[in-house]
Amino acid sequence: MSEMSVVRKYRKRSRAAEIWRNFRKNKGAMLGLFILVVIFAIALTIEFWLDKDLVVGQHVAQRLKPPSWAHPFGTDDKGREMLWRVLYASRYSIAIGFVAVVVSLLVGVPLGAVAGYYGGRTETLIMRVADVFSAIPSILMAVVVVSVLGNGTINLMIAVGISSVPNFVRTTRAAVLTVRNEEYIEAARALGKSNLYIIFMHVLPNCLSPILVLTTLRVASAIITASSLSFLGLGISPPTPEWGSLLNAGKQFIRRYSYLTLFPGLAIMITVLSFNMVGDGLRDAMDPKLKR
Amino acid sequence: MSSPILEVQGLKKYFRTGRGMLHAVDNISFTLEQGKTLGIVGESGCGKSTTGRCVLRLIEPTAGRVLFEGADLLTLSKAELRKRRADMQIIFQDPFSSLDPRNTVMQTIAEGVKIRGHYKTPAQIEARVLELMETVGLAERLINSYPHELDGGRRQRIGIARALAVEPKLIVCDEPVSALDVSIQAQILNLLRELQKKLGLTYIFITHDLAVVNHISDEIMVMYLGQTVEKAPTEELFDHPVHPYTKSLLSAIPIPRVGANKNRILIRGEVSSPIDPPDECRFASRCDHCTDVCTASCPPLREISPGHFVACHNFSA
Amino acid sequence: MTDTAKTTTGAPQNDLILDIRDLTVHYVLEDDCVEAVNDISLQLKKGRILGLVGETGAGKTSTALAIQNLIPSPPGVIKSGSIMLNGRDVLKMSEKELEAIRGKDVSMIFQDPMTSLNPVFTVGEQIAESIRLHENCSDREALERAGDMLELVRIPRERAVEYPHQFSGGMKQRVAIAIALACNPHLLLADEPTTALDVTIQAQVLDMMLSLKRQLNTSMIFITHDLGIVAEICDEVAVMYAGRIIERGTLEEVFNHTKHPYTEGLFNSIPDISNRKAELQPIPGLMPDPTKLPKGCAFAPRCPYCRSECIDTPQKERMFSATHGVRCTAYNDPAFRIRREEIDS
Numbered sequence: 034m035s036e037m038s039v040v041r042k043y044r045k046r047s048r049a050a051e052i053w054r055n056f057r058k059n060k061g062a063m064l065g066l067f068i069l070v071v072i073f074a075i076a077l078t079i080e081f082w083l084d085k086d087l088v089v090g091q092h093v094a095q096r097l098k099p100p101s102w103a104h105p106f107g108t109d110d111k112g113r114e115m116l117w118r119v120l121y122a123s124r125y126s127i128a129i130g131f132v133a134v135v136v137s138l139l140v141g142v143p144l145g146a147v148a149g150y151y152g153g154r155t156e157t158l159i160m161r162v163a164d165v166f167s168a169i170p171s172i173l174m175a176v177v178v179v180s181v182l183g184n185g186t187i188n189l190m191i192a193v194g195i196s197s198v199p200n201f202v203r204t205t206r207a208a209v210l211t212v213r214n215e216e217y218i219e220a221a222r223a224l225g226k227s228n229l230y231i232i233f234m235h236v237l238p239n240c241l242s243p244i245l246v247l248t249t250l251r252v253a254s255a256i257i258t259a260s261s262l263s264f265l266g267l268g269i270s271p272p273t274p275e276w277g278s279l280l281n282a283g284k285q286f287i288r289r290y291s292y293l294t295l296f297p298g299l300a301i302m303i304t305v306l307s308f309n310m311v312g313d314g315l316r317d318a319m320d321p322k323l324k325r
Numbered sequence: 326m327s328s329p330i331l332e333v334q335g336l337k338k339y340f341r342t343g344r345g346m347l348h349a350v351d352n353i354s355f356t357l358e359q360g361k362t363l364g365i366v367g368e369s370g371c372g373k374s375t376t377g378r379c380v381l382r383l384i385e386p387t388a389g390r391v392l393f394e395g396a397d398l399l400t401l402s403k404a405e406l407r408k409r410r411a412d413m414q415i416i417f418q419d420p421f422s423s424l425d426p427r428n429t430v431m432q433t434i435a436e437g438v439k440i441r442g443h444y445k446t447p448a449q450i451e452a453r454v455l456e457l458m459e460t461v462g463l464a465e466r467l468i469n470s471y472p473h474e475l476d477g478g479r480r481q482r483i484g485i486a487r488a489l490a491v492e493p494k495l496i497v498c499d500e501p502v503s504a505l506d507v508s509i510q511a512q513i514l515n516l517l518r519e520l521q522k523k524l525g526l527t528y529i530f531i532t533h534d535l536a537v538v539n540h541i542s543d544e545i546m547v548m549y550l551g552q553t554v555e556k557a558p559t560e561e562l563f564d565h566p567v568h569p570y571t572k573s574l575l576s577a578i579p580i581p582r583v584g585a586n587k588n589r590i591l592i593r594g595e596v597s598s599p600i601d602p603p604d605e606c607r608f609a610s611r612c613d614h615c616t617d618v619c620t621a622s623c624p625p626l627r628e629i630s631p632g633h634f635v636a637c638h639n640f641s642a
Numbered sequence: 643m644t645d646t647a648k649t650t651t652g653a654p655q656n657d658l659i660l661d662i663r664d665l666t667v668h669y670v671l672e673d674d675c676v677e678a679v680n681d682i683s684l685q686l687k688k689g690r691i692l693g694l695v696g697e698t699g700a701g702k703t704s705t706a707l708a709i710q711n712l713i714p715s716p717p718g719v720i721k722s723g724s725i726m727l728n729g730r731d732v733l734k735m736s737e738k739e740l741e742a743i744r745g746k747d748v749s750m751i752f753q754d755p756m757t758s759l760n761p762v763f764t765v766g767e768q769i770a771e772s773i774r775l776h777e778n779c780s781d782r783e784a785l786e787r788a789g790d791m792l793e794l795v796r797i798p799r800e801r802a803v804e805y806p807h808q809f810s811g812g813m814k815q816r817v818a819i820a821i822a823l824a825c826n827p828h829l830l831l832a833d834e835p836t837t838a839l840d841v842t843i844q845a846q847v848l849d850m851m852l853s854l855k856r857q858l859n860t861s862m863i864f865i866t867h868d869l870g871i872v873a874e875i876c877d878e879v880a881v882m883y884a885g886r887i888i889e890r891g892t893l894e895e896v897f898n899h900t901k902h903p904y905t906e907g908l909f910n911s912i913p914d915i916s917n918r919k920a921e922l923q924p925i926p927g928l929m930p931d932p933t934k935l936p937k938g939c940a941f942a943p944r945c946p947y948c949r950s951e952c953i954d955t956p957q958k959e960r961m962f963s964a965t966h967g968v969r970c971t972a973y974n975d976p977a978f979r980i981r982r983e984e985i986d987s
Contacts, residue, residue: 038448039455043470048427158521216423219383220484224440224491233527240429368840369811391929475700481716506697507867511911511924535839536913540922562913577845580916581909583897584986586874591849592842595810 055318058061062314065307072304076123089122089272095152100276100292107292109282111272119296123275129190129259130252137195137251141201142244146203146232149209160206163199171196172261180266186269189262204247208240215239241321249312253305260301276301330393330527331357331380331495336389338379345601349375350386351551355624359494360527362521364537366540366574370596372551373531374418377497379412380529382406393495411440414488418500421478424472430483431468434458437490461516478509482516487564488522497529502537502600514540536578539563546634547571548608550599553626557633567635569612576617606638614639658726659828659861660686665723667704667713674933678686678704680885681722682961686878688828691855691862694875694892695869695908699929700882702865706831708733709863710748711740728828738817749822755833756816759806765817766802767793772824773968785953791820795858796850812843823854830862836871869912873897881905884930884940886957891966898985901968903945906982924925939971947972947980 056062086224092112100107106115148159166174171193178192210216221231260277271274276297283293337349350372356432357363358488365373379386382398393396393413401409419424423557424433440568449532461482472480483502488496498517500513502510520526532538538545546556547568566572572591580586594611607614609619618638626636652926669888679701681922686692694702707713709725725732732740743928747797752758758900769788780789789799794817806814815835822830836844852875856861864876872879873893880890881902889902900906908924924960925943930936939945940953945952949972957969972978 038451039465039468040451043466043469048471179338188391216417216419216424219417219422220487221425221436223383223410223415223486224437225407227407235425239425326798368842392682423888478928505910508697508911508925510928511913511922514922515924532915533839536915540913573842575915577841578915579845579848579874581869581873581897581912582916583894583912585916586870589845591845593810617891628786 034067044182047282052315052318057313059314061310062318065310065314068303068307069221069311072123072307075120076127078286079121083117087117088274089113097286097290099290100205106296107290110286111291113297115279115293118274118279119276119300120241122172122276122279122297123300123304125186125269125273125275126256126259126301129186130195130230130256132192132199133255133259134248134252137201138248140194141198142205142237144198145208146237146240149206150228150232150236156206159202163202166195167199167203170278171258172265175258175262176265176267179262184267185287189259189269190260192195192262193258196258197251198254200247200251201244204243205240208243209236211235212239236289242316247321249308249315253308253312254263256305256308257301329356330359330394331360331529332390332392333380334390336376336379336391338375338384341347347600348551348602349599350379351602352388353548353551353553355553355556357495357529359525359527360521361543362524362530362541363366364530364532364538364545365399365548366538366545367467368533368574368596370550370599371548372562372599373533373548374499376461376548377415377499377529377531381410381415382499383415411491412493413495413497413500414433414491414493415497416481416488416501418482418503420477420484420504421472423484426472429469430458430463430470433483434486437487453488453490457490460489460520461486462512475609477505478512481509481513482504484515485516485520489524493526495527495529497531499531500533501530503532503534510537519543520634531621534578535574547574550596550602552607552623553634553636554608555633555635556626558581559635565633566642567633568608568637569614570608571630606636648961651758657688658685659688659690659728660684660710660863661724661726662705663724663726664954665705665708665725666721667708668719668721669717670719671717671933676932677885677935678718680935682882682887683888684880684887685864686861687690688860688861689855689877690877691864692878693882694863694865694880694882695865695867695872696882697929699884699932701885702882703833704885705802705882706750706833706865709829709831710744710750711735729968742776745827746825747827748785748830749825749827750833751815751818751835754838755811755818756838758818759814761806764803765809767823768817769802769824772821775820776825788820788824791824791973792817794823795820795821796886810843812839812847815839815847819847819851819854819916820957823858823860826858828859828861831859831865832862833865833885834867835864837866837868846870851875869897869908869987881908884932884935886940886969887967888941889967891963895963895966897987899962900982901962901966901973901980902946902970903947903972904941906980907944909982939969947978949975 040258049102076309090113095108095112096110098104098108106113106119108114109118129154145158148156178195179188182191218231218235219236260280263269263275263277264281267279267280279297280294281295286293334354336350336353340347340349345641347359353376355363365376367373375384377607378384380391382391386399396641398409398638410414416590431454434457435450438444438453444453447574448585458465458468463479463482463486467479502513506511507543514537530538530541542559544556544558545562547554547570549570553629554561555566555571562571566575573592576590592611597607597610605621612619624638626634629640662682662684664768665679665682669676669678682705694705696702709727713720713788720733727743740845746953766785769791770784773784773787774781789802792799792802797813797816809817818834836847837973839847840938845876848871854860866872879896880887880893881896882921883904889896889905896905900909910923913922925944928941936953938955939952942948942952955971957971959967959969960973961967
């Protein structure tokens with residue numbers, strides 16, 4: 034009996050394809066996506082094609098040259114090309130942003146799901162702890178964590194990650210609350226499915242939309258937090274470039290050599306803006322009720 | 326004579342609210358024979374949906390016994406209950422929210438098919454899903470459709486197919502046609518009746534629409550504020566309604582015939598509060614035949630003729 | 643149906659409160675065009691209640707919105723037609739003129755009383771708002787009259803200071819009726835006002851609406867899918883299917899001398915508690931996709947009497963009496979009859 038599966042016979046466009054189709058119509062989001070793809074490409078490959086000496090070496094003869102054709106972003110006080118410094122710094126920002134958010138996802142989503150689904154004392158406990166953490170300003174918390182754990186990229190990632198967890202807990206719980214009372218959850222219970230099955234197969238998949246959007250937006254804020262920490266002198270230590278530490282290094286020259294802070298600042302701004310636009314576009318694309 | 330498939334005794338569900346104890350379901354009892362349909366009728370807030378869910382233990386009752394094939398569901402452990410669930414299913418009112426919007430028709434029905442484990446390979450499961458789709462009248466080409474792509478009637482058929490997939494003995498139908506267009510309602514009602522005959526299913530049919538319940542029930546139980554006010558075989562209830570509430574419910578239904586809608590019995594006032602109700606007839610404040618005894622104590626459910634029960638101090642047949 | 647000449651003074655002729663001619667409303671979407679209302683004509687005399695009957699997607703709500711020129715303008719487009727309200731064409735009015743007549747000459751009650759009342763204003767305020775907008779009177783007078791309206795809908799006037807959430811569904815709907823009738827409009831549009839209510843409350847509300855109509859002589863268009871309600875309070879009926887009025891006439895004509903197969907199908911598929919033995923005969927199939935309506939009869943695929951000419955021929959309205967109109971190509975054959983019995987009243 035080699036009939037073709039009926040499911041295959043009537044195969045349709047998947048939801049992912051639908052979402053992509055809607056996303057493509059949003060010009061702002063597509064621009065953001067394009068920029069992110071370029072930044073990613075640079076961040077992932079720069080290690081291989083750039084001479085590291087240009088970034089961390091010393092070229093005193095060229096110091097503090099303003100932007101020109103020879104030096105597109107100018108040079109810093111050690112004579113290094115700002116262009117390469119800024120581009121190289123993207124590695125750290127992207128890495129920190131991502132790992133931090135993944136940490137918060139892995140910790141925050143399950144906690145939020147449990148809080149939202151089970152309710153009662155579990156929920157109260159989890160939410161009050163999350164409230165305490167979110168009452169502490171994220172920079173402050175990250176500062177404390179880094180002070181305790183010491184400087185370095187990994188610790189910075191953890192610090193930034195922890196500061197994002199309450200957001201994920203809260204968003205996931207809110208999404209779970211709306212889904213929990215839907216009848217299809219009751220239907221799954223009526224079929225005799227266990228709570229764990231229901232949370233993973235029915236509840237969380239229907240909460241993806243707000244969580245996904247929050248993820249893209251939180252990457253952006255993670256990058257800012259990481260930059261802020263480096264600006265404060267915590268986290269990444271020189272000569273390794275990171276956008277925030279570049280700002281820090283450039284601030285003493287800000288009157289005469291403002292380009293030293295301009296370009297790292299622009300880099301942060303463009304990256305964060307692109308993440309936001311992609312996040313917004315994703316939210317709109319995933320909403321089936323939005324008339325396009 | 327076989328024993329009834331379902332026996333509910335003294336079912337109660339109370340909710341604690343800020344203002345007091347809400348008596349959602351207050352001492353409901355009934356028995357149901359296999360292959361028959363009990364219609365539970367009442368307006369919003371009467372507790373009929375809560376009763377249905379308590380019978381399946383989707384909501385934990387506050388008190389009472391629910392004997393399904395002799396075993397009290399309310400004393401089973403969670404694990405034992407989960408195993409029993411395959412024998413009793415529910416069809417919901419809202420055909421949209423009762424289906425997972427991220428699952429296709431195939432995935433939704435297959436979830437039910439896999440419960441009993443009779444069908445193991447993907448090919449077997451698919452074949453069974455197609456069989457069920459045909460039984461409920463869903464075209465084969467819809468197998469990969471999502472709920473939001475289909476109309477209410479089709480979505481409701483998916484819900485029915487999912488309930489059938491588990492091979493249950495009892496199905497609680499919670500207002501399954503209320504959200505559907507008139508011409509689709511009739512299609513679904515006829516389908517439910519056919520399935521009952523073919524598969525020997527037992528139904529609890531919950532609705533606010535007396536006209537609809539007439540076509541599908543063997544016995545009807547009228548609920549008001551959590552209590553049974555009247556219970557009788559269908560014909561008997563329509564021909565000889567006794568409780569004042571039943572009479573006004575029947576009279577309130579608009580009849581699609583010119584000149585047929587005179588002599589309405591209009592109930593005055595609004596439903597009284599289900600929170601901490603006093604010991605009196607709950608319909609007393611709205612009843613035209615209310616006397617002193619009605620506000621003195623809550624009338625018990627009494628059998629006034631074979632199979633016909635009424636809870637009223639002053640009934641006149 | 644006598645012809646209504648359009649006058650410039652706005653005086654209604656032949657005591658018609660509403661005269662819709664050849665109205666077509668489409669919703670233009672990205673890929674498709676939803677043909678919501680297709681070439682309908684409708685007349686309503688003063689003081690009469692018209693039941694606009696149809697299922698979901700038939701075009702009833704779009705018609706009601708069009709009467710107030712409230713069709714959302716992208717994506718809605720009024721492709722053709724005129725709507726004479728009290729002798730003036732609503733579709734040609736400016737926004738200012740429309741604001742003056744909405745709530746005053748024509749007002750609407752919606753289906754869901756839960757969402758049609760503003761939760762942050764008291765009930766009295768919401769009624770008074772309507773009065774203040776259209777009449778020149780002081781705030782105190784407006785609130786006084788709001789109290790009068792509450793009494794009219796059988797709610798004690800002391801409750802004017804309460805908020806919507808303090809009322810039950812049936813009472814909220816009565817408040818919505820009070821708001822709609824506050825300025826004594828000539829025409830009331832009620833879009834399934836009792837669908838969300840319990841049947842005993844529905845009976846109260848319908849009884850109240852009938853007595854209001856008698857007191858204030860308001861004309862009404864009552865949109866519903868429930869033929870029982872139509873039988874109870876309507877004087878005239880228009881049945882819509884796929885954006886067209888396929889049968890219209892007086893209550894007696896449409897119920898007792900039914901002509902269109904769809905109307906017959908509706909009667910056969912609804913349970914009637916006065917005739918409980920009857921089998922439910924559903925209409926097979928579904929309403930057609932409003933973006934892909936056929937040239938001929940839209941009901942043809944589901945019609946038990948369908949003939950070959952029904953599929954392609956565009957339908958014309960055939961009048962069986964001065965008031966009874968039917969769009970059915972099968973009646974081109976003078977011998978054609980549907981199975982539903984004629985009832986002599």
